[in-house]
Amino acid sequence: xxxxxxxxxKKVLVTGITGFVGEALLHRMIGDLxxxxxxxxxxxxxxxxxxxxxAQLLKKDIFKPFYGEGTPYADAxxxxxxxxxxVEGDLSDVPELPKDLDIVVHCxxxxxxxxxxxDAFNTNVLGTKSLLERIVETERPVxxxxxxxxxxxxxxxGAIPEAPVEHTVDWRVEAKAGMAMKDRIEEASRGAGxxxxxxxxxxxxxxxxxxLTAAADTERRRTEWVAKKLIETGTERARSLGWTDCYTFxxxxxxxxxxxxxxxxxxxxxxxxxxxxxxxxxxxGWIEGFKMAEPLILAYxxxxxxxxxxxxxxxxxxxxxxxxxxxxCAVMATEPEPGNPEYYHVSSGARNPLTFEQLYAGVRAxxxxxxxxxxxxxxVRLPVWKFPGGDSVxxxxxxxxxxxxxxxxxxxxxxxxxxxxxxxxxxDVQKRRLDFLRRYMDLYAEYAxxxxxxxxxxxxxxxxxxxxxxxxKFWCDSAIVDWQHYLQEVHCPSVTDSLRRLDVVRKKRNKxxxxxxxxxxxxAPGDSTVIAAFDMDGTLLSSNVIETYLWMRLPELDSRxxxxxxxxxxRKLPKLVAAERKDRGTFLRTIYxxxxxxxxxxxxRIVDEVLAEHVLxxxxxxxxxxxxxxxxxxxxTILITGAVRxxxxxxxxxxxxxxxxxxxxxxxxRCTGFLTGPPLVGESRAAWIKHRARGTDIDLSKSFxxxxxxxxxxxxxxxxxxxxxxxxxxxYRAARAGRWQIVDWKTPATSSRxxxxxxxxx
Numbered sequence: 001x002x003x004x005x006x007x008x009x010k011k012v013l014v015t016g017i018t019g020f021v022g023e024a025l026l027h028r029m030i031g032d033l034x035x036x037x038x039x040x041x042x043x044x045x046x047x048x049x050x051x052x053x054x055a056q057l058l059k060k061d062i063f064k065p066f067y068g069e070g071t072p073y074a075d076a077x078x079x080x081x082x083x084x085x086x087v088e089g090d091l092s093d094v095p096e097l098p099k100d101l102d103i104v105v106h107c108x109x110x111x112x113x114x115x116x117x118x119d120a121f122n123t124n125v126l127g128t129k130s131l132l133e134r135i136v137e138t139e140r141p142v143x144x145x146x147x148x149x150x151x152x153x154x155x156x157x158g159a160i161p162e163a164p165v166e167h168t169v170d171w172r173v174e175a176k177a178g179m180a181m182k183d184r185i186e187e188a189s190r191g192a193g194x195x196x197x198x199x200x201x202x203x204x205x206x207x208x209x210x211x212l213t214a215a216a217d218t219e220r221r222r223t224e225w226v227a228k229k230l231i232e233t234g235t236e237r238a239r240s241l242g243w244t245d246c247y248t249f250x251x252x253x254x255x256x257x258x259x260x261x262x263x264x265x266x267x268x269x270x271x272x273x274x275x276x277x278x279x280x281x282x283x284x285g286w287i288e289g290f291k292m293a294e295p296l297i298l299a300y301x302x303x304x305x306x307x308x309x310x311x312x313x314x315x316x317x318x319x320x321x322x323x324x325x326x327x328x329c330a331v332m333a334t335e336p337e338p339g340n341p342e343y344y345h346v347s348s349g350a351r352n353p354l355t356f357e358q359l360y361a362g363v364r365a366x367x368x369x370x371x372x373x374x375x376x377x378x379x380v381r382l383p384v385w386k387f388p389g390g391d392s393v394x395x396x397x398x399x400x401x402x403x404x405x406x407x408x409x410x411x412x413x414x415x416x417x418x419x420x421x422x423x424x425x426x427x428d429v430q431k432r433r434l435d436f437l438r439r440y441m442d443l444y445a446e447y448a449x450x451x452x453x454x455x456x457x458x459x460x461x462x463x464x465x466x467x468x469x470x471x472x473k474f475w476c477d478s479a480i481v482d483w484q485h486y487l488q489e490v491h492c493p494s495v496t497d498s499l500r501r502l503d504v505v506r507k508k509r510n511k512x513x514x515x516x517x518x519x520x521x522x523x524a525p526g527d528s529t530v531i532a533a534f535d536m537d538g539t540l541l542s543s544n545v546i547e548t549y550l551w552m553r554l555p556e557l558d559s560r561x562x563x564x565x566x567x568x569x570x571r572k573l574p575k576l577v578a579a580e581r582k583d584r585g586t587f588l589r590t591i592y593x594x595x596x597x598x599x600x601x602x603x604x605r606i607v608d609e610v611l612a613e614h615v616l617x618x619x620x621x622x623x624x625x626x627x628x629x630x631x632x633x634x635x636x637t638i639l640i641t642g643a644v645r646x647x648x649x650x651x652x653x654x655x656x657x658x659x660x661x662x663x664x665x666x667x668x669x670r671c672t673g674f675l676t677g678p679p680l681v682g683e684s685r686a687a688w689i690k691h692r693a694r695g696t697d698i699d700l701s702k703s704f705x706x707x708x709x710x711x712x713x714x715x716x717x718x719x720x721x722x723x724x725x726x727x728x729x730x731x732y733r734a735a736r737a738g739r740w741q742i743v744d745w746k747t748p749a750t751s752s753r754x755x756x757x758x759x760x761x762x
Contacts, residue, residue: 008035016108043090091127117234121178124250152252162343171253208711210683244446267341273317285494309390310448312357326474347454348478362487532630536641538708541618542747596673612650620745686714
């Protein structure tokens with residue numbers, strides 16, 4: 001009798017139907033088990049109901065052959081009405097189930113290898129318990145099929161039988177402790193010592209931008225620490241009890257829950273190994289998302305995985321998803337006795353082993369024939385693995401991490417420039433690679449060096465019992481897989497195809513980002529609701545506050561006083577640089593105190609008669625063009641600078657509004673050394689822009705801001721179109737993370753930073 005005949009008329013509930021295995025199982029049941037009815041528990045997501053999510057699922061390409069012309073169903077809705085029943089809900093609060101269920105296949109679970117400990121217990125243990133409690137409420141004996149993992153065996157070695165895992169861990173005690181960890185770690189993160197640590201780290205990076213920016217980053221660091229600790233706690237608790245990670249640990253405890261209910265419930269436990277793309281069905285290479293092997297394969301193909309801590313003769317327990325689904329369907333047709341659960345290893349190592357050396361050879365052969373193209377650099381140079389051992393790989397990784405940390409500390413303190421940003425880009429790429437290697441070393445090192453052999457006699461018996469063409473439809477004998485064919489002709493092409501298409505999209509998106517804003521008339525022609533705010537020093541012209549102070553102050557001094565002033569500034573320079581990095585407002589006030597006694601009108605005259613031409617010569621031509629483009633588009637142009645107002649006089653024709661530092665004067669018109677109000681720096685610029693927009697028709701989401709320094713991060717994040725101009729390393733990284741436009745506005749080559757107008761000529 002065929003499986004279709006054995007399962008005809010059965011109502012089968014499937015959890016996790018929107019996941020990888022669940023989707024493949026739904027496809028197989030609709031296509032090859034026409035007499036079954038599927039009941040799916042689907043939780044609402046955002047504005048989508050569970051029913052709407054099912055409708056989206058059935059509109060995927062793999063389901064389209066099941067409805068439309070030449071099929072019994074006119075469209076996806078007709079197919080749903082005939083074959084699928086949706087129950088809204090999830091495992092955190094399992095709803096009441098239909099009373100006429102025949103089979104339940106529990107595919108849902110947290111499949112991440114490193115989930116937060118409370119999430120893993122909530123899904124893999126307590127969620128399973130809640131589902132089973134609902135199942136026993138139904139009116140008839142239900143065959144419960146539990147999808148677990150072969151790695152519930154833990155850190156054992158040798159042959160693993162298709163039987164209960166031997167351990168004495170109390171799942172109730174562990175679940176209670178695991179669920180309590182969230183509150184305990186959250187509380188620890190709010191202690192004075194931890195908060196001070198987070199705050200100091202944030203202020204070191206963001207103090208120039210402002211306290212609120214640092215505060216936001218402090219909270220980000222705290223929440224990230226909590227998430228990291230929840231993951232680390234789960235991993236360490238699992239390893240302390242003999243499992244590789246929190247995933248396998250909680251899946252093993254979930255099996256204990258199932259085994260308790262199996263005393264009165266017909267139960268089958270299916271333990272797949274590492275599930276990868278399909279060999280045949282729905283089509284060769286079909287896969288949803290990246291699983292365990294894909295990130296490593298792609299990293300190797302990109303030349304970013306120089307080694308891996310695997311033993312070359314260790315077995316990689318990979319199994320195609322259609323093999324797993326075939327075994328599940330065959331298990332559904334069995335009739336286990338209550339009190340005697342049956343176990344099935346859906347694996348390959350016992351009879352058709354694939355070693356890491358063979359995996360490496362197959363992947364290398366594929367990329368040798370079909371390399372990734374890095375554009376101008378040509379084809380990727382593939383690493384040669386020598387399998388030096390886990391300890392050697394770990395030592396190399398630690399050395400790389402230390403070297404990167406030192407280099408990164410240096411790069412953030414050297415003067416900015418194209419070469420500095422080039423080094424920063426290279427360091428960021430290296431950091432991503434190191435983080436990738438660290439994550440996957442920590443996650444997969446145990447699996448890469450495992451010496452397990454999952455006995456799969458029960459699954460082989462299922463396969464041998466299949467009749468007629470069921471052996472083609474529901475095959476579950478791993479011995480028929482030709483691994484080199486699978487790797488080179490099926491799996492790698494499928495995985496890399498998606499990435500190659502993503503690369504094309506990414507290149508187009510990056511190009512559009514680079515070109516954004518070049519034609520402002522197309523973006524918002526004649527739109528007076530848009531403002532364009534510009535910083536001055538370092539953005540419009542290559543200058544800094546100390547330079548511009550000397551430009552204005554020295555021309556009115558005699559030769560002796562000039563030397564004295566320059567000498568004083570040189571002596572104070574180290575302290576001034578340190579003050580600028582700590583608090584830009586304090587730094588500006590320190591510089592502007594030196595204007596004490598200067599005649600404000602004389603400063604204005606010096607700017608108009610001596611400095612104006614020099615300032616305009618230092619202006620970037622690209623900056624001027626961008627300002628004029630904004631004006632032509634009808635945008636309101638605003639200069640926001642911490643420079644003193646006299647210095648902005650040459651720029652007045654370019655801007656509709658100038659916000660600058662105003663020097664306070666006494667009744668004789670002499671500068672007091674103070675300002676009339678706090679200089680606009682950091683968060684105060686963002687506050688000014690928001691205040692300017694409040695109560696007006698200014699649309700900040702359409703507006704622009706241009707700046708060069710990390711201290712201007714608050715201003716840039718206030719508008720919808722931030723642009724980083726020849727940024728320092730910190731702002732460059734923030735701009736890259738935010739996918740902002742980054743431009744380089746060069747100063748004309750005719751200008752010299754050593755020239756002090758009105759002084760050098762004398």
